[in-house]
Amino acid sequence: MQYAEAFAVIRRIPIFRALSPGDQKLLAFSSAYLVFEAGEALFHEGDPTDSAYLVDDGLVEVCLHRGAEEIVLGQLGKNELVGEMGIIRNSPRSATVRAVGTVKVLRIDADVFLHAVTSNPDAALGVMRHLSDKIAAITQRYEAIKRHASGWEMPEIVEC
Template identity: 30%
Template sequence: MISLNDEVMLLRQVPYFGRIDACKLKLLAFTSSRVCYEPGQTIFHQGDASEAAYVVLRGTADIVATAPGGEMIIGEASAGTMIGEMCLVSDAPRVSTVRATSVLELLRIPRDSFLRLIADNPRMSFEFSRALAETIRDKAAGLARQLARRPERIV
């Protein structure tokens, strides 16, 4: 069984939290809950209200976008990946669906805890913004690559 300290170790590998104090991460982990999903279970659906972000502790999941044309896997999450963090900040509905592809263990970080922690730690806020910017850039680049590969799937 993974203990809180192991979770902290894992959180440190997440780009957003790499430079944040261990004791703050421990607080973040403590205020979060650990949840398990079976393969095939959906963590959240595209269009759902977003209440929490997740960090994958163990297992894998698909990130799926639904367009009128059908579903498309736009990414995969594995240990150390953070899911759903953007909507947490912007208070928007989920832009994609996440589905477990193996036994999945996640750390569920509620919106309130997360925003509170950011508000308390200006440095964390900065680190988070920078990491977020990097993620968006990577994603955009990835999407461009995907688009080049399979243009016919996108309507």
């Protein structure tokens, strides 16, 4: 992927639209365009958090592992950001994220991501809204699974 294409991808993402063109260019210049094949992990639960990923094409699924059991929390697709929670919390990865089919992503280093979103109040607010939406979706999914487990109803699929 060329720099101009990476810049165009970054400009499509709502939380990055608030950034100055210079910060958008820094993100584009310092990003790596990667391709993952079906089943391949972008990262694993417990890994150090060194980057965020912006999905340009395809789907990824977010999974938790408890012993031998795997719980799929949801799927993320085009223009979705994944991995940013660990950067903001300065903690290891809280889930495994893997490709569902071929996935094309922009990998943004943690330091560059943090600089971009903390240097602009509108971008910081965008990240807070984005994270709040993710937490709300995960909470809905958890409640649906809990109701299903107790025999109340079948869980609905909620995208993260």
